[in-house]
Amino acid sequence: MHSSDTDHRLEDIAVRDTRISDAIDEPMRAMVLDILSEEALTASEVHDRLADRGVDRTENTVRHHINELRDAGLVDVVRFEEGRGGTTKYYHANTIVLSYSLPDSADDTVEELVEAVQPQVQDALATLTDEYDDAIEDVVADMQPCEHCRTQKYETYVLLTALRRAFVRAHRDI
Helix, strand or coil: CCHHHCCCCCCCCCCCCHHHHHHCCCHHHHHHHHHHHHCCECHHHHHHHHHHCCCCCCHHHHHHHHHHHHHCCCEEEEEEEEECCEEEEEEEECCCCCCCCCCHHHHHHHHHHHHHHHHHHHHHHHHHHHHCHHHHHHHHHHHCCCHHHCCCCHHHHHHHHHHHHHHHHHHHHC
């Protein structure tokens, strides 16, 4: 039986952004992102919050992990405070990582949610592809490592990134 003979369809997209996944490969970094998603903190305050969660690391190790997250673009330095003998940096996460699985019992509810929003998502995708096709193609051209990789779903990734970030902004403003 050929795959075209089945009634099987694509239902979901799992996103693996290598910049993010490489940065959070160390489990403690996901905890740091979680802590910094709530408020801006110093490395020392993050160290204390990790200790409250039972994570025993030196403050220098915590600072190293914060810097790795910052270098990956997941954490920003949002404030500097001058103090005795130095400058204190305050960090805040600009990205969260969700590592969950929906229970099978949620399938009907999720399907109802999908049905409710699918027309608006189709309109949004049509707007993006109609009005920003050249810009999307420019981004895709920069993403392609070689001519043999043209079968990759780069356009889908760009569109999903735009929709995901729009979701975050809309959710934040609710």
